[in-house]
Amino acid sequence: xxxxxWSDPLLWVRAAIVFSILLFAPGxxxxxxxxxxxxxxxxxxxxxxxxxxxPRTSRRVRWQPLDLAVASWLxxxxxxxxxxxxxxxxLLGDTEQHEGLLTSFGLGGLYLAARWGAPDAERxxxxxxxxxxxxxxxxxxxxxxxxxxxxxxxxxxxxxxxGGAFMRPFGTLGHPNVLGxxxxxxxxxxxxxxxxxxxxxxxxxxAAALLGTVTVLTLSRAAWLGTAAGVLVAGALGILLxxxxxSGGAAVPGPVPQVGRRAGLIIAALVTAVVLVVIARxxxxxxxxxxxxxxxxGGSARSRLEIWRTALACWRARPWLGHGPDTFALVxxxxxxxxxxxxxxxxxxxxxxSIYLNALATRGVAGFAAGTALALALLAAAWSAWRSSAEARxxxxxxxxALVALAAAGGFxxxxxxxxxxxxxxxxxxxxLTAGGGSPERRAPVMAARRALLAGAIAxxxxxxxxxxxxxASRAAFRAMNEWSSLQSGASTSRAIExxxxxxxxxxxxxxxxxxxxxxxxxxxxxxxxxxATLAEAEHSARQAIRLEPLRPVNHQSLGNVxxxxxxxxxxxxxxxxxxxxxxxxxxxPCNALAMLQLADExxxxxxxxxxxxxxxxxxxxxPEAALAQALLGRTRLALGDRAGARQAxxxxxxxxxxxxxxxxxxTRGLLDSLDVMxxxxxxxxxSSRSR
Numbered sequence: 001x002x003x004x005x006w007s008d009p010l011l012w013v014r015a016a017i018v019f020s021i022l023l024f025a026p027g028x029x030x031x032x033x034x035x036x037x038x039x040x041x042x043x044x045x046x047x048x049x050x051x052x053x054x055p056r057t058s059r060r061v062r063w064q065p066l067d068l069a070v071a072s073w074l075x076x077x078x079x080x081x082x083x084x085x086x087x088x089x090x091l092l093g094d095t096e097q098h099e100g101l102l103t104s105f106g107l108g109g110l111y112l113a114a115r116w117g118a119p120d121a122e123r124x125x126x127x128x129x130x131x132x133x134x135x136x137x138x139x140x141x142x143x144x145x146x147x148x149x150x151x152x153x154x155x156x157x158x159x160x161x162x163g164g165a166f167m168r169p170f171g172t173l174g175h176p177n178v179l180g181x182x183x184x185x186x187x188x189x190x191x192x193x194x195x196x197x198x199x200x201x202x203x204x205x206x207a208a209a210l211l212g213t214v215t216v217l218t219l220s221r222a223a224w225l226g227t228a229a230g231v232l233v234a235g236a237l238g239i240l241l242x243x244x245x246x247s248g249g250a251a252v253p254g255p256v257p258q259v260g261r262r263a264g265l266i267i268a269a270l271v272t273a274v275v276l277v278v279i280a281r282x283x284x285x286x287x288x289x290x291x292x293x294x295x296x297x298g299g300s301a302r303s304r305l306e307i308w309r310t311a312l313a314c315w316r317a318r319p320w321l322g323h324g325p326d327t328f329a330l331v332x333x334x335x336x337x338x339x340x341x342x343x344x345x346x347x348x349x350x351x352x353x354s355i356y357l358n359a360l361a362t363r364g365v366a367g368f369a370a371g372t373a374l375a376l377a378l379l380a381a382a383w384s385a386w387r388s389s390a391e392a393r394x395x396x397x398x399x400x401x402a403l404v405a406l407a408a409a410g411g412f413x414x415x416x417x418x419x420x421x422x423x424x425x426x427x428x429x430x431x432x433l434t435a436g437g438g439s440p441e442r443r444a445p446v447m448a449a450r451r452a453l454l455a456g457a458i459a460x461x462x463x464x465x466x467x468x469x470x471x472x473a474s475r476a477a478f479r480a481m482n483e484w485s486s487l488q489s490g491a492s493t494s495r496a497i498e499x500x501x502x503x504x505x506x507x508x509x510x511x512x513x514x515x516x517x518x519x520x521x522x523x524x525x526x527x528x529x530x531x532x533a534t535l536a537e538a539e540h541s542a543r544q545a546i547r548l549e550p551l552r553p554v555n556h557q558s559l560g561n562v563x564x565x566x567x568x569x570x571x572x573x574x575x576x577x578x579x580x581x582x583x584x585x586x587x588x589x590p591c592n593a594l595a596m597l598q599l600a601d602e603x604x605x606x607x608x609x610x611x612x613x614x615x616x617x618x619x620x621x622x623x624p625e626a627a628l629a630q631a632l633l634g635r636t637r638l639a640l641g642d643r644a645g646a647r648q649a650x651x652x653x654x655x656x657x658x659x660x661x662x663x664x665x666x667x668t669r670g671l672l673d674s675l676d677v678m679x680x681x682x683x684x685x686x687x688s689s690r691s692r
Contacts, residue, residue: 084324180223
């Protein structure tokens with residue numbers, strides 16, 4: 001690639017937009033966000049280093065309030081990381097989301113590149129076209145998923161079963177809600193562009209129709225609200241503008257050409273046909289999902305309210321700087337309400353399902369204030385762009401419509417890295433359209449200085465090398481999990497060990513990777529000829545994971561599992577350590593019924609029902625409708641001779657939710673039958689005694 005091409009910052013921005021939407025890599029612990037994070041860090045940090053090293057930066061970019069607001073956000077990110085409850089995690093990002101400080105600086109670099117390299121309306125319009133094309137490609141793949149034509153087979157998909165079973169499509173974004181955010185923003189932008197760009201009207205209208213249909217099929221209520229808000233804003237701005245000219249540039253008076261009208265009518269008919277087909281095939285589900293918008297607490301909204309309550313509790317615990325970037329999943333269980341598991345049994349959200357509450361919980365009041373400053377500065381930049389030129393005014397409807405769609409949808413969900421890159425680069429585009437957004441040398445390459453190119457290349461190479469290590473470790477850990485979970489079908493123990501060792505060797509400071517190694521050796525101990533030696537490896541990794549991240553409950557639970565496995569192998573001296581590990585796990589996750597029941601079940605197996613009783617009582621109190629808790633409480637009471645209490649718990653278990661457990665109902669039914677036999681024998685013995 002020529003130096004001239006490398007020197008255009010918008011090349012980096014457009015590549016980041018495309019890859020953050022389309023890139024995914026099957027066969028890893030996190031198949032979507034991890035590759036996208038690698039792109040953001042590589043291109044963003046490279047662009048940031050090039051900008052810092054370039055002597056032209058300060059001359060080419062006239063700084064605005066929005067730029068200062070972005071800088072203040074990054075300053076809050078640095079402070080929040082320094083004072084984080086888990087600084088390493090906040091710096092590097094968690095395995096699930098990769099939203100740490102490195103990613104934030106990558107996003108900052110992309111913002112600067114978009115500000116630096118888009119000083120005229122035509123280049124902004126081209127970047128918008130690139131984003132819409134990438135989203136349309138993701139939407140096309142989502143349509144294949146919705147119609148059952150996806151060549152790949154996925155696990156952990158989102159199913160909607162009200163009105164008929166339907167797999168909600170997620171395209172290349174990993175989750176239908178995140179796909180909905182991206183399709184809502186880009187469909188709004190495409191629709192606004194179609195109104196003003198006569199030359200590309202049919203293309204933009206088709207893109208808007210495709211992306212709008214995909215938004216509907218995601219069944220994401222947040223995306224629907226975002227689309228409505230974005231279209232409303234874009235439409236209101238469009239009304240204030242004069243009719244467009246043929247070139248798609250500045251607006252000039254005059255009617256829309258007749259050929260444009262005919263094409264518009266044809267396209268409108270096609271769009272209507274597509275919508276009718278969609279409604280006919282998924283009408284029941286769409287009506288049911290839409291009805292949930294009108295019912296407070298309807299559908300998944302109940303669990304989302306509990307997540308929001310937990311986020312507010314997280315914020316109250318550390319109000320000023322929050323717990324640190326990307327720590328929501330780490331601290332969620334400490335502040336979790338028991339009601340959340342009543343709606344979403346045994347799940348752990350990685351995000352607060354609101355970008356505003358997530359910022360409040362992880363960055364505190366400082367982060368919320370910085371976000372507010374960003375919003376106000378963006379409004380000021382939009383007003384300045386509106387007053388600057390007709391070209392800038394013509395692009396504000398798609399840009400601000402997309403931003404409003406992202407902001408509205410983000411209030412009720414997560415943006416994902418695809419949506420966040422769109423948000424950052426679109427905001428930068430608004431700022432670049434203001435008066436004086438660049439120097440008179442509008443189209444000259446701005447990164448041509450050798451020093452800038454070299455600095456950018458070095459930073460990008462370092463970020464890419466680190467990200468490649470992340471991806472390699474994630475892939476090896478995923479392979480290890482597949483091997484040990486398939487041991488019954490003849491999987492190789494040596495391959496599982498090799499993959500687990502490789503993952504931990506590549507990323508020894510990632511507690512999630514190290515914890516996978518511990519779980520691998522726990523599973524292998526069940527089929528090992530020398531289980532205690534295998535468990536020693538598991539214990540080493542479990543303790544290392546705790547040292548790396550002592551606040552993660554599952555790390556302590558993993559150590560407890562290792563020590564319980566040692567007890568099953570005859571090492572009774574490990575039981576106090578197991579109890580201590582589980583006690584710490586429950587201290588960090590006081591509503592974790594599964595941990596309570598797992599320890600209680602092991603105590604029952606060791607013949608210690610009296611020690612197990614408080615745990616089963618606690619789980620049954622927290623989750624009275626959880627059949628697993630009631631069934632184990634019944635077994636505990638039965639072992640202590642309380643047959644009446646056992647019967648009451650068993651009967652309640654039979655009418656409660658088993659959460660997919662297959663063997664539980666049969667076992668509980670058998671225990672109830674045995675109680676009937678015992679009661680009958682007792683009654684017979686009593687009658688016999690009275691007759692004598």
